[in-house]
Amino acid sequence: MAAESSASDLISVVALLGAAVVTVPIFRRLGLGSVLGYLAAGLIVGPYGFGWFSDPQAILHVAELGVVMFLFVIGLEMRPSHLWGLRNEIFGLGSAQILTCTAVLTGIGVAFGFPLPVSFIGGMGFVLTSTAIVMQLLGERGDIALPHGQKIVAILLFEDLLIVPLLALVAFMSPQPVAEAGSRWTSVGIGLGALGGLIVAGIWLLNPMFRILAAAKAREVMTAAALLVVLGAALLMQLGGLSMAMGAFLAGVLLSESIFRHQIEADIEPFRGILLGLFFLGVGMALDLGVVASHWQLIVAGVLALMVAKALCIYVVARLLRSSHGEALDRAVLMAQGGEFAFVLFAAAAAAGVIDAEVNANLTAIVVLSMALTPLTTLALRPFTRRAALSLDGVDKAEGLSGSVLIIGFGRFGQVASQSLLARSADVTIIDTDIEMIQSAAEFGFKIYYGDGTRLDVLHACGAGHARAIAVCVDDKAAATRIVELVKAEFPQAKVLVRSFDREHSLELVGHNVDFQIRETFESALRFGEAALRELGVSEREAADVAELIRQRDAERFELEIAGGNLEAGRSMIYGNTPSAPKPTPFVAPKRESRALNAEAAAAKTQADVEAVE
Template sequence: MAVESAMGDQLVRVVGLLGAAVVMVPLFRRLGLGSVLGYLAAGLLIGPFGLGWFSDPQAILHVAELGVVMFLFVIGLEMRPSHLWSLRGEIFGLGSLQIGTCIAVLTGVALLFGLPGKAAFIGAAGFVLTSTAIVMQLLSERGDIALPRGQKIVSILLFEDLLIVPLLALVAFMSPLPDTGADSRWLGVVTAVAALAGLVAAGIWLLNPLFRLLAAVKAREVMTAAALLVVLGSALLMDVGGLSMAMGAFLAGVLLSESTFRHQLEADIEPFRGILLGLFFLAVGMALDLRVVASNAGLILSLVAALMLAKGLGIYAVARIMRSPHAEALDRAVLMAQGGEFAFVLFAAAAATGVIDARTNANLTAVVVLSMAFTPLVVLAVRRLLPDRSGPSMEGIDEAQDLAGSVLIIGFGRFGQVMSQSLLARDVDVTIIDTDIEMIRSAGEFGFKVYYGDGTRLDVLHACGADKARAIAVCIDDRTAANRIVELCRGEFSQARLLVRAFDREHALELVALGVDYHIRETFESAVLFGRAALEEIGVDADEAQSVSEEVRRLDAERFTLEVAAGDVRAGRPLIIGNTAPATPTPFTTPRRESQRLDRADGRAEATDA
């Protein structure tokens, strides 16, 4: 009975935790304040300094950090090594410049408030570590993570995650307590390097074979368990090495980003990520010690305002120095002006080693928690007081949500507009999405219903009814985005035929490798017809001009098929190129000059020999 009573008490707390979130989050979202602030308010309400339903928020916070870990794993799945390498300038260049500037400015502010030198530096170093959870959640809600401005913020956050390790080592050097010896510090460095090397080795040689083996078993629950094992195992390995758990999960995601299983892994992790991330925000709300705030209200509130303002100004100045537009620099400054969860780790380590006293630790912790709580409010206030004038208004534009159609058209530029006419002429039920607001508004004036939606996002594709569509037509002129959409559709919406606009011959080969059902190069067919008209205009017989055009198509199709065979990129699917379904390729010879001339019709001067 005693055991059942204890379990009942725990169950009541869990129900209270979920109930607070279910009530507060929708309420705050309805008020336009965002889900993050709703979670923080719910945590404050039921925490030890509210209704007192929970007495140990730190324990909950420790478990809830897994939400941040899973969030970083999902982000890592979108960051292929080549893409991550392309961000090295932002990670180490922009990141180090922003961190160095902000630490210097924040240390000066802390000294002005009377903190001792060491405490001022520790407070500044902790506050400069932005909350990954809050910033990523706000970026995710806005759909900005994949945009260039979002990628810069992600790069800086990654650098800050790396920074926690040298900061903790610096705390050990600053400690007035007896030195534990250089041997232990070197042992810690070796352990960290070994943990990192072990994770990279496992990611390269073990993870993909493991998931291939599990996929062959065809047990979905086992794949879900394996996904959780990878996330938690990588986090544990980094934690043992004294590194960031979130960084470990991010690296595991990057190592799996080239895997064919990444979309399934993302879908498996998503429910756990959302719940645990919400739990993290709840725990942060619980951790706000109202007694400390009440006893030092003037100092703490002044420090929050001064540090957020100083950090924001520092971030804005660095962004402008690095030639970011005013709107982007202001947005980054507002989003990243708060302290973060790693500050708790740094302050606790500094208190344990005697660098700061317990009272300073409590005050600085309260400052960071309040800054995290105020961030959604500041973002909302800045958005209303200083609206972003860098782009058109979304007023009157409907976002893609709960749609369904036989054909999903992604992109409604010149190409999409023309191809849609055949479908509309036969009264085919189509759903059209685009991200160009002015084009959407103009299309509406001519009777077209186009929804705002980014086709590179899996949640948007689901909202557009891609899982029910018979065909998906990718009509955008961005080859990278088109490839991303193809990968998502092939992994998640295999029931739909996939038709894609190819940018050029090289892109067409990539699309064949990805397994599209149909593709056409955006300029090839029009160029062939243009050449036929040119022949007729200079007096060539119409039938002969038609015959020449057909020969151009035939030779191009044969050459393309040979290129596909040479690259082994058929992906096991029927090959359809433009308007021609080429027969089995046969040996032929094309003079170099003729081959160059034919390829120029597609906007490329390539010499191709048989």
């Protein structure tokens, strides 16, 4: 009997993972994002789809840990000084947006014919934006660390803080007998005590604990400790009547200055991703299609009215507080849905008798549908929510410049390549489009100009017409090729040197008659392999011979490909025989007397492996 139950549980887990593995890649491939894929998978396997799961609430309760861990990771990025710097956004922008949205959404509930208490609960539940969905979408776009992303994070944090007073307010609104005043003050004291205990533990206990565990050199124990911190902080806040997610966030902030921050984040990340995906699956399962079918007119009208009204409120508040049109619209679209804390609020209100079971089901369906629609609305309105241009304060545009060498791109490759030229006092002009990098380079004495090397007018302004050499050091394959095409057509007097992405790109650049090209990782990888041989006991001379042979073979094969040969012809040339000839045996620490022969064999074997990859 127990074996049958265990097998049934395992089948459920496999079905859940299988639905996610199949659905999410399809939705990402279609450009719809992973969130919508998880929601669709949950709907498919849930009680209103194939019916493989009958209790989505049980999954949601476990999967809420994904949201908890997500906020812990965000907290690790929020140093106390940085969090203090966001105080105006958290309490100013956050309170303005929430008050405005609450008033408007409560009014919509009254207009739909609901009593004021029910309208307020429904409106507040919708005001609490989905932290999980918004943070996931921001993370996929890489916007969390950007200024407009930080404003959204600040608002989400303030909304998460609201769940505590809202639950207390629900208790006051309840028609059921209320607890004595002493009990309320006891609850407040317990909450403050839990918060103080977490802060004390974070400041004086966490870092010493991780030092002791690191000295033990047990990786699995470090992972267990990281989970203990997250779940312990969440549990402490829950016991204190506060938000689990806020407890985890605060624990992350307290560890943000720790030397173990990156290790902890790496240990938590796999669990966070799995549980957050499980949360979205649970939300998809929670969509009661029976309720939607029975009250579809009310629910559809509610979703549209609440999402549009909330988006308009967010946009107006953002514009009044001097955000650009694009930033305000982007924030409005991202935050127009209800969130996971609405489920907690609605459940508490139903238990307290403020709303009945039917209203709870309808409001839950409205919130779930709004969460499912958010990825679609962000996708549909993407052309209208383009980012505003970054500030060019302190950055000079490339205009009227001249120099004997023009370097396009000042990333890692360009910085190293420029040092030889600057050491010989060459007249060098450097341009790039990364404003933050330009400003950072200025602090170290580098004069970098802002300019897009793929534009002909910018190249003219940079003095490309007078340059003796143009070095293309950008890390974008397509952009590098475009620049080469422009330079070869318009500035024939300049020697063209290009950073290549891979062998295929190198062949393409040779086809454009560049004067010099080099694969960005070839020489460094060759030196790395040479060093590895020396560490294995091979003499310095023998290791150098092997590296030189590989370099020579690669050059010969490259010439053959340029001349029109194919990959098999290149291999026959490397092995000195036909393509079907047996490959040499792997290289193992050659003896001195057979150094040349073994080096050649090692070079051929290594080159064959490289060909298979490239």
